Amino acid sequence: MLYVLGLNAYALLLILLRSRIYRVPVHRPMVWNFFLSVLPLGVLLGVIVATGLVDLATTRGAAIVVGAAGLLVWILLLPNSSYLITELNLNHRRPDDPVPLWYDIVAVLSFAMSGVVNMVLGILIVQMGFVIVFFGDTDNAAMHSTLSRVLVTVIILAVSIGI
Template sequence: MSMGPLMLFTIGLNAYALLLIYLRSWIYRVPVYRPMVKNFWLSVLPLALFLVVVTVLVLTVGLVSQTLGIVIGAAGFVIWLLALPNSGYLITELNQNHRREDENVPLWYDIIAVLTFAMSGVVNTVLGVLAAQLVFTLTVFGDSNAALRAAPVRATPIVIILLVSVGIYLGRYLRLNSWDVRSPRRMWAKIREHFDSRAAVGNFALFCATHTLFLLLIYGLIAGPLLEAVADSPDLVTAE
């Protein structure tokens, strides 16, 4: 079973999202909205990190030692997981806060541009979670495709996407970034200050529930048929 079309269309969607950002400036003679460009590259970063971690893991296990490979793999997974909310974070760009009253950009253009931008982040998230699920299956259960129906494997995307939703909330409303884990005291102080009321906790819970369900539905829509086909196939999934 091939993942080639999924990867190809993901690259195309990302390229189109970035193109629309710059076309907005070229067509309507307005400045490029730099925060959106920055967020775009942060959205792509987790996929790049995942490829690097998997490559290093395979080389380490094959050429050095399995124990070192496990350590590197675990550390790489944590770094990747901390970066992954940057992909889903693009959903929050749908608030259109980049529009300015003195710009003559029509609303229809910003709607399609920001919608494409947000969906590129959603698809990046889906592809990242799918890749993690497949690697988890291979690592724990070997090359048995039927293992994709095992309960721990099916639970993997739910857990990761829930954590992604938490990360999106912390990024949007507390302005925390992945690298803020380097200052745990400062980060914890911001979290305690933010969640000082039941209203804040309730808003957080509702945000995470709605975003988790949305991302899971999109994940099932995109990854579900692929995973079912792989589970029924005697051959491992390929990128060809």
Template structure:
């Protein structure tokens, strides 16, 4: 059973490597410059997982060296906030499906190559995000229901997943249509002004609603089909 559980993270890592390799090989194969925005987006896509890893290490250090509940809660809250702010960067790769990297005419890279490349990028980003959500749901259940034999029958962790996917969809919209980055929140005054200016247009509110509903449903279905079965396998293995 453990081998089956490991297939998902191993497959996601390999898909990330494959997508990055296609982006980098496109340049020498077809005598084109490297499209660096894609490379940057791949790096940003794995950033939430790096934050989670660092957060776990810091939490373990706090528990071992400075057993303070207040400090532990503060560290966990900080990690969670940073993680939520970075998480849309993973699923943002789905927006690469617009093929904006191709030349308008006579692009030397064949279309079939770019189709596989952007699909690999989009799927790697979506799966990176879903894997992050899976880990957080698992950690939530361990913290809240450590002695429950069947904790996933309770709705609280699934509500957490749904809210997280909703926030991710909102974040992708803000990144694509308002051109926000996660670090723009370091300048809250400018952030609020730009946001208010964007949503003064009524059509933008309708676009936001449609975008968020469609993307949240898509991510939710992907979670149920691809990721949630692994979570249930882990739960079954731990009984």
């Protein structure tokens, strides 16, 4: 988890420092895309907390409804995470850009990687939650069960359609 936070902070820092170091405007679509990439993880964290609180305060059925609604929102937002890979085309550069090409390549590669890692972490968290709910444990056999693999495959297909 710390790796993901560090990679996200590094990618955002490179984009923001680009404008300060080379005196060019911040490419706002990149910052917006970064926010959209991190949003599904925030929603997933909110779903976990809200489901737990509802489960403590009311019935299990209400917690299932809250969890299912939250996961629906999460799956709708998830394609935004991996969408950062489209920044690899360097469409923000101009021919007279004072920023060295190497800097933009490092920045955009870290940006794209942060999006992919955000998506993979979100899917892993959902898979682990699924395994805990249905199997009661996250041992190796449960994580590699057919049902767990089908869940991950369906999520990845939904993300690819969403992109």
